[in-house]
Amino acid sequence: MLIASYNPSGMGDNLIVLTNQSTNFNVNHAGDVVQFIGDNDELIGYNFINISQSLDLSNVSGQVFLSSEQVEKLNTLIKKAGFTQELVIDDEPKFVVGYVEKAEPHPDSDHLQVTTTVVDNDERVQIVSGSPNMQQGIKVVVAKVGAMMPSGLIIWPGELRGVSSDGMIVSGRELRLPNAPQVPGALILPDDFAPVGTPFDVNSTAAQSLFK
Structure with a gap:
């Protein structure tokens, strides 16, 4: 990282x-x-x-x-400077098109859901989401562990009410996309937006036009 x-x-x-x-x-x-x-x-x-x-x-x-x-x-x-621990480049995309394969109620919350979400390289990660529109079978944008949000927030491995969560399913508002609704809710991508695992570039024409 x-x-x-x-x-x-x-x-x-x-x-x-x-x-x-x-x-x-x-x-x-x-x-x-x-x-x-x-x-x-x-x-x-x-x-x-x-x-x-x-x-x-x-x-x-x-x-x-x-x-x-x-x-x-x-x-x-x-x-x-005399230090021995060097840096290793990390060019893996941190924002990708994901697919919510499964969404189940959190065992200790009435508003959180525990998702199994497919990201790049056909990897499946567990992400706890509080988005009111979260459901199985949707394409979303995933901020993977190691991502930095536009706000400066860094996505680290964590837990929500005792359930591990590795990443974040983000909203258009959190990505600061033009005209995104200023309310909670995952950004649900059109089915034909891009294949699952594709890097999501917030500055691309496709991303910038999602809410036009």
Whole structure:
């Protein structure tokens, strides 16, 4: 997993890279590189200070989709700072067209449903959803574990009322699509929108025209 963000107006000239989720970690600082390390030497991420001296991110504000060349440059900075745990590129799509194969009532909730949802590579994931229009047999947009929502929210593995949930079935409002209804509810895609597993690009013409 590799989640990078750059927000110069809010965070200065700092690139934040996360590789894992943890609330308990130690911080190691060497030069312009800050390492966050969890239990058992598990890498949580890095903060690269004055990153514009190494990478051109002048047209970026928000999530950064790092190329292999950029990851290589970051690893060079990591080595120069004396750290040994390098970054590994993650170019797997995090927003995909999904298919709700099964939707069952949550055992401890009167409004949540536990879904079995097909994503890319014919993988099935369990996602707990509170969308009032959730049902079996619909095409949806899935934010997989490791996705960053337009709001900045990162999708991590989690639980809802004791049931594990790996991902999020999202709404047009949460994706900030033009003219999306500003009410709760999963974005149900037309059957002919795209095959299950197709990456969903919020900026594509097809996505932008869903609510016209």
